[in-house]
Structures are given as C-alpha cells and as structure tokens.
Amino acid sequence: xxxxxxxxxxxxxxxxxxxxxxxxxxxxxxxxxxxxxxxxxxxxxxxxxxxxxxxxxxxxxxxxxxxxxxxxxxxxxxxxxxxxxxxxxxxxxxxxxxxxxxxxxxxxxxxxxxxxxxxxxxxxxxxxxxxxxxxxxxxxxxxxxxxxxxxxxxxxxxxxxxxxxxxxxxxxxxxxxxx
Numbered sequence: 001x002x003x004x005x006x007x008x009x010x011x012x013x014x015x016x017x018x019x020x021x022x023x024x025x026x027x028x029x030x031x032x033x034x035x036x037x038x039x040x041x042x043x044x045x046x047x048x049x050x051x052x053x054x055x056x057x058x059x060x061x062x063x064x065x066x067x068x069x070x071x072x073x074x075x076x077x078x079x080x081x082x083x084x085x086x087x088x089x090x091x092x093x094x095x096x097x098x099x100x101x102x103x104x105x106x107x108x109x110x111x112x113x114x115x116x117x118x119x120x121x122x123x124x125x126x127x128x129x130x131x132x133x134x135x136x137x138x139x140x141x142x143x144x145x146x147x148x149x150x151x152x153x154x155x156x157x158x159x160x161x162x163x164x165x166x167x168x169x170x171x172x173x174x175x176x177x178x179x
Contacts, residue, residue, distance in 0.1 A: 037102065037104070039055075039122065040053035040062075041100075042094045042096060042100060043096060047069065047071070048070065048132070048137060048138060049064045049067055049068060049069045049086075049090075049132075050114065051090070051119070060114075060115045061112075061114045062102060062116075063112075063117075064119055065104075066140060066146070067133060067139070067140060067153065068138060068174060069086035069087070069138045069174075070082045070086055070167060070171070071083050080174075081167065081171035082166065082167035085137065085170075086137040086138065089132070090132065090137070093126070093128060094119075094121065098121060098122075098123075100119050100121055100122055100128070101120040101122055103118040104116060104117050105118070105146035105147070106146050107143075107145065110143070129149070129153070130152065134156045134160060136160040136166015136169065137166050138157075138167075138174075139167070139174035139175075161173075
C-alpha cells in the first residue's frame with residue numbers, strides 16, 4: 001500500500017511538472033517545496049545509495065535522498081555489515097542502461113557536489129529509495145531541508161525493523177562494522 005502511495009505521489013508530482021526548456025528538466029511547485037525532475041540513464045552503481053547517471057550527455061554522481069546504506073567502498077571508512085549486499089541489490093534494480101527519473105527536493109547538491117534525488121525506475125515506476133528501505137537494505141537519513149518523504153520513509157524503516165528484514169535481521173541495524 002505504501003508503495004502505491006509513493007508512486008501516486010511521484011506520479012502527481014510528475015503530472016504537475018511543466019517543461020523547462022533550458023535544460024530538459026521539469027519543475028513542479030508544491031506549497032512548501034520546489035521540485036525538479038529529470039530523466040537519466042544509469043551508467044553504474046557506486047554503492048547502495050550512490051549512482052552515476054547520464055543526463056543529456058552530462059555525467060552526474062547522484063546521492064539517493066532520505067536513505068543511508070552501509071558503507072562498502074568508502075576509502076576513509078571501514079566496510080560495514082550489509083554494505084556489499086545493499087550495493088548488489090541496487091545494481092540488480094538499476095543495471096547499466098536503466099532509464100530513471102530523478103526527482104529533487106529543496107537542495108540540489110550535497111557537500112561533495114553530488115546531485116541529490118529521489119530515484120524512480122522509469123520502466124515500472126519503482127520508487128528505488130523506498131524499495132531499499134522496505135527490503136532492509138537502507139536506513140532513513142534525512143538531511144534537512146530535504147524531508148519531503150520523511151514520514152513515508154520512517155514508516156517503511158520501522159516496518160523493516162519490526163520484521164527483522166535485511167540489515168535489521170543480519171546486522172541488528174545500520175552502521176555496524178564488519179568483523
């Protein structure tokens with residue numbers, strides 16, 4: 001049911017968008033938020049919450065908003081429990097060449113200059129950020145002011161935690177070092 005609500009919300013957001021002739025992206029305004037939407041092609045998955053996409057010939061590193069997955073490739077941090085599984089699952093959802101829709105929240109970039117986005121797989125409208133939470137591959141991490149889906153994401157995380165799904169059952173929670 002939550003997945004249907006998320007897809008409905010994203011569909012309404014997309015329907016409310018009007019074309020932005022400057023860059024091919026679309027813009028929608030809601031009472032508290034201004035969202036941008038762009039179509040992209042996945043080039044590769046970096047880890048469980050970061051992908052590289054092509055947007056009209058421009059390569060962008062994209063950080064999935066509202067979630068955090070265990071570390072699997074960070075140079076300055078140790079690998080964490082369920083990190084490789086999270087990255088592998090995201091790779092199965094978004095193999096190279098997958099068309100996605102990127103929906104932004106308030107801020108467009110993070111401190112590392114990555115594009116911040118909610119990611120929707122174009123072929124079936126799967127809300128990737130939510131799916132990772134529901135299946136226990138991620139925990140909620142909200143960086144204000146980017147909190148449009150906070151309640152939806154927290155509910156999904158709570159359900160996965162209660163059911164002991166994914167990292168909640170294997171690791172006891174996120175941010176658990178391997179070993």
